[in-house]
Amino acid sequence: MIQLEGSHILSVNQFDLDTIQTIFSVAQRMQPYALRQRRTRVLDGAILGNLFFEASTRTRVSFSTAFNLLGGHVAETVGSGTSSLSKGESLFDTAKMMATYSDVIAMRHPESFSVQEFAKGSCVPVINGGDGSNEHPTQALLDLFTIEKELKEKNKDINGMNIAMMGDLKYGRTVHSLSKLLSLYKNVTFTLLSPTELQMPQHVIDQVVNAGHKVNIVDKIQGNLEHADILYQTRIQEERFPSQDEANKYRGQFRLNQRVYAQHCHQDTVILHPLPRDSRPEANELNDDLNTNPNLAIFRQADNGLLIRMALFALTLGVDSQLEQHELPVNWYVRK
């Protein structure tokens, strides 16, 4: 169990199982507040520095909403052009400044390890909202949290489950981070389904295998999804392929729609995707006809992201035990 109060959240490598369970248990307690059934003002007056040097509406608004739901204010910076970084300021100097203004900082930046560099200059907790191709730890946590919740609904457990990861496993950082977190559990079977060119990197496979899990590397859907408890779909990035023809050939093999699901998955297979999904016809890795499939969990993932980020704010700022002491009634219309 690591100390979360006053700590930076930079990498999935920071977490052990106890810490993860602590985060998930606080996240679960956030649900009535996220659903507006209850309301807390435990962070009233606190300020989140929400620094998005790279655009990402989903992640940015998820952080800001999580903070607002705990009662705090958000100071937002979007885009690198608006920053002193473009005038040559170091990440260290930017951090010294932003830490003066904020009680906690969420940061996304296009360069790998930039958030870690930034954190060195900050005396307040920094939460990594994605540093280039390196890490996106809150995404990995919300993916894992979603898997745990979805399996629980079906009386299953992460220990012993079968997960299929599909698509671009080489460049998709979310599947790398999720695999590392799953390594902490017992007896997981990984089915890694991708074009040969886009296979999971060997160092991730090694970590999983060394932790005692089973890994199947395959390159087509047929016969490989029927035992999947979880199917984690990703985007195939066509710019990775030598030619458009080749890209089209592969893409056709990894698209998921209601017909493919019915034919190749079992009736309980839960579908995840890191979002956003590309709905343009030339991509279409997750067809809209799955929207009515109750096992499509992608919109519940967004809800869970909010809970995880609320939990991380409460834990790093040490207010997780005080939520109920700062409650006020909800006055307004609550969605059904």
Add this chain to the structure above:
Amino acid sequence: MIQLEGSHILSVNQFDLDTIQTIFSVAQRMQPYALRQRRTRVLDGAILGNLFFEASTRTRVSFSTAFNLLGGHVAETVGSGTSSLSKGESLFDTAKMMATYSDVIAMRHPESFSVQEFAKGSCVPVINGGDGSNEHPTQALLDLFTIEKELKEKNKDINGMNIAMMGDLKYGRTVHSLSKLLSLYKNVTFTLLSPTELQMPQHVIDQVVNAGHKVNIVDKIQGNLEHADILYQTRIQEERFPSQDEANKYRGQFRLNQRVYAQHCHQDTVILHPLPRDSRPEANELNDDLNTNPNLAIFRQADNGLLIRMALFALTLGVDSQLEQHELPVNWYVRK
């Protein structure tokens, strides 16, 4: 009377006279809060998703201020480049996500009917802040509210009034929407003053005439404004004309300044404009020398926009009857 609590506000076609009067009566009750004479926190803890996929400082800040004045937080997204829409996400998926984060959503988007499409995915009320050339219902409501208030000051009424609309009546969506709302009243005389190329579309004229109102279509100021209770000026968009020479010729005929007003209007004619007005010499549809004319109502329009948007938030979130229960004193300097 339509149900407003929990409803989307997408089009002026939704409204009947009773609904309009309900909105206006709540808007009127918002005035002491907008003027900082009183303060309410009825939406403390609620979150507005303020989605401006197209820039508009005036409308965006009007929505955010209206929400802040009721005590709520605002999560803002500006510009399409920062959005997952640019990665191919559907409006439906974006709406599912944003509705998780927000209690109510205000949205502007450059494409017609995009806000309607978005609203299908949202379980919280969506207010259309302008969808391309299609609709801008809160602008139409604030125009109508301003007309009602300004006429009342002069002991007049919308029923039986004479309104002149001037400029580009073909492409200006505000005059279309306002005409539709005015159709709900009785015995309005419309003077539609524009270059022939920029006449009001026939379907709008038909709706007005079928509702029993009188329409005069004219192409010059001389002799056509002397009975106007309201003069609604718009911008003439020069890019619509075959040549710059032709644009200049027309523009000169439709500019309004103190001299033209004194010569062609009567002393009570109230001047409106959808704003912003273009103050560059080549445009100048509403000269700055009118700023001291007490019948120039354009700045009162901005005030009224705030009241209308506060009313729509209170009504869609069902807190209109609770404003006074959540009052706190105003501590700070109040402008005179």
Add this chain to the structure above:
Amino acid sequence: MIQLEGSHILSVNQFDLDTIQTIFSVAQRMQPYALRQRRTRVLDGAILGNLFFEASTRTRVSFSTAFNLLGGHVAETVGSGTSSLSKGESLFDTAKMMATYSDVIAMRHPESFSVQEFAKGSCVPVINGGDGSNEHPTQALLDLFTIEKELKEKNKDINGMNIAMMGDLKYGRTVHSLSKLLSLYKNVTFTLLSPTELQMPQHVIDQVVNAGHKVNIVDKIQGNLEHADILYQTRIQEERFPSQDEANKYRGQFRLNQRVYAQHCHQDTVILHPLPRDSRPEANELNDDLNTNPNLAIFRQADNGLLIRMALFALTLGVDSQLEQHELPVNWYVRK
């Protein structure tokens, strides 16, 4: 002593010594709130219109944080592209609108005197956050406040001190404004150290000399910093020079690092810089090896900027005497 409640803050020329001392005394009282040792909600419900028509993360977030720390909401506009100004709206019209929405406005704009022009249309206090090459009065105040605090730590006073200003003294507006404020004090010795091409403008020198201060104009470090109580470093802008070779020659002479400091300053010389400092090797006017020098005050400057801006909001809105009446406990983790 000028009246601050309800007033615009546009230029350092507005201030006399009494007013400055009033601002500094309120700024000092803001410290426990800025450090999160105490919390006030004296501006709960008030709205800051934070208008940055030119990007500046540091100044923008400093204003927004200062307002949040007093309990208020912030409505932000960043970049000129998102504004009606690009559609030809006058600054007067923009001000009329924004003043309807806000209780106080902070504004930065790339054009000189634009904020003054804007303020004519605003019925709420406007604080100049930088108008092109003209003025940046809150920067000058925070520089002066930092100098006063740093000297006090060393039992010195502004009256009678020796300040060296170094770098581009021709185009750097901060050194112009600071010099004007220092003219209000007694017996200051100014050492103006710059390449001949970038000397302090004569009108600033005249003002300083006419106020009875001593001015030394020099062009190299050697022998000119040993009596400096304050060393105010600025950036040398290479684009001002006829050739890259010439720029490099000058730059080398005005870089500051630990070695230069040890050799040419005395052990108490306090280093300031308007920030951001350019850490790229080709600029490097203030080397990172100074970060551990206790006399490097640049990060304390950022803290002081927050205090000054909190003080200006409290004073212009007339709540400076009510801070303690609106206190609430701090619930969350407080940085050490």
